[in-house]
Amino acid sequence: MTDAEVAALDAADPLAHFRDAFELPEGLIYLDGNSLGPLPKATRVRLSEVVAGEWGRSLIRGWNDHDWIGAPRRVGAKLAPLIGAESDEVICADSTSANIYKLAVAAMQARPGRAMVLSEPGDFPTDLYMLEGAVRTLGEGRRLELREGSEIEAALSPDVALLVLCHAHYKTARIRDMVRLTAAAQAVGALVLWDLSHSAGVLDVDLNGANADLAVGCGYKYLNGGPGAPAFLFVARRHQADLVSPLSGWMGHAAPFDFPDAYAPAEGIGRFACGTPPILGLAALECGVELTARAGKSALRAKAGLLTDLFIRRVEAGPAGGELALATPRETAERGGHVSWRHPDAFAIVQAMIARGVIGDFRAPDIARFGFSPMPLSFAETARAADILGEVVSTRAYDDPRYRQRSAVT
Numbered sequence: 001m002t003d004a005e006v007a008a009l010d011a012a013d014p015l016a017h018f019r020d021a022f023e024l025p026e027g028l029i030y031l032d033g034n035s036l037g038p039l040p041k042a043t044r045v046r047l048s049e050v051v052a053g054e055w056g057r058s059l060i061r062g063w064n065d066h067d068w069i070g071a072p073r074r075v076g077a078k079l080a081p082l083i084g085a086e087s088d089e090v091i092c093a094d095s096t097s098a099n100i101y102k103l104a105v106a107a108m109q110a111r112p113g114r115a116m117v118l119s120e121p122g123d124f125p126t127d128l129y130m131l132e133g134a135v136r137t138l139g140e141g142r143r144l145e146l147r148e149g150s151e152i153e154a155a156l157s158p159d160v161a162l163l164v165l166c167h168a169h170y171k172t173a174r175i176r177d178m179v180r181l182t183a184a185a186q187a188v189g190a191l192v193l194w195d196l197s198h199s200a201g202v203l204d205v206d207l208n209g210a211n212a213d214l215a216v217g218c219g220y221k222y223l224n225g226g227p228g229a230p231a232f233l234f235v236a237r238r239h240q241a242d243l244v245s246p247l248s249g250w251m252g253h254a255a256p257f258d259f260p261d262a263y264a265p266a267e268g269i270g271r272f273a274c275g276t277p278p279i280l281g282l283a284a285l286e287c288g289v290e291l292t293a294r295a296g297k298s299a300l301r302a303k304a305g306l307l308t309d310l311f312i313r314r315v316e317a318g319p320a321g322g323e324l325a326l327a328t329p330r331e332t333a334e335r336g337g338h339v340s341w342r343h344p345d346a347f348a349i350v351q352a353m354i355a356r357g358v359i360g361d362f363r364a365p366d367i368a369r370f371g372f373s374p375m376p377l378s379f380a381e382t383a384r385a386a387d388i389l390g391e392v393v394s395t396r397a398y399d400d401p402r403y404r405q406r407s408a409v410t
């Protein structure tokens with residue numbers, strides 16, 4: 001693709017104006033919005049309002065006067081259209097890890113007599129760790145079994161209580177067929193829990209179109225909610241009355257301010273809340289979600305496809321094309337918003353790119369991963385990043401020892 005063609009893509013980009021909604025350091029090409037989304041300008045303004053105006057002046061009255069108490073459901077309702085859910089099916093609460101635990105235990109308890117939770121190996125580890133913990137909590141012979149993606153359907157049996165899958169793989173970006181796998185699991189009477197951490201805010205997710213049961217996802221990736229932002233969870237309306245959170249905290253109680261001794265779950269999605277909501281975190285998440293919802297999931301998905309296509313083609317046609325192995329599906333429709341390359345020196349390559357103003361990330365043992373957040377990124381930046389990757393790899397610039405020092409977070 002020529003530079004003129006790249007410029008034409010930018011000129012025709014319906015999301016181009018969203019770039020100005022973010023604060024990004026001058027000259028930096030940020031290809032890590034899939035790990036930590038950049039700072040929306042609105043968030044800085046809103047957070048100082050919430051801190052100084054709401055907390056500072058309203059104090060405890062803020063729970064009513066500024067509807068802090070409604071924030072988990074309000075932000076969930078704003079997020080719902082991005083994942084094909086109804087506004088009363090989503091709540092923002094806790095972390096993705098905690099939400100997996102809550103929904104997995106609730107789902108297993110709703111399927112008594114079925115011993116197995118089925119998932120796949122090699123996806124994001126916290127999901128499997130939380131499932132291990134959920135199975136251990138319940139005991140009674142429950143077990144977690146892992147099968148490669150191609151063997152999932154064959155492993156579905158009447159002994160499966162719950163199937164847990166990531167929609168877009170955190171390393172490879174490969175997308176699982178939500179419609180088909182949901183139907184296959186439901187055909188044996190199992191529930192399905194989808195992890196949308198690498199899908200929400202970048203893909204055209206349609207939970208209700210897929211008749212999905214349960215889902216969780218991350219607030220700080222493509223939703224731009226800020227570091228450690230609250231996560232979200234989805235429970236299809238038809239299941240809400242039958243599932244009870246094992247973390248039965250007072251904020252999920254039917255009448256928390258009656259202060260009764262016994263737990264009684266709230267009606268609806270509110271029962272999946274646990275403790276007091278983090279208002280500052282939710283305020284930042286609300287800004288990120290509002291911005292993302294304004295762009296809309298179809299436009300986001302379309303641009304993510306074009307950006308990743310451009311990056312793959314430009315790298316492969318460049319000087320390092322033969323040295324980097326594409327770890328991401330080549331078919332646009334089969335991949336999410338990031339592109340991964342395998343290389344034995346992936347860690348040093350990512351460090352050398354960072355030194356040249358392109359931030360991506362490394363995923364052990366050999367993946368260099370680059371995320372293409374559709375709102376802040378341009379096609380010109382994407383082409384430039386591909387050229388820098390080509391230069392770093394083909395000249396072996398990554399061989400410098402200073403690119404081999406590892407920090408705690410990679």
Ligand SMILES: *Cc1c(COP(=O)(O)O)cnc(C)c1O
Pocket residue numbers: 095096097098124126127166170195197198218231
């Ligand atoms: C990012 C991510 C998480 C993050 O979980 P936290 O509880 O926020 O640390 C979980 N699962 C997947 C698949 C992810 O991509």
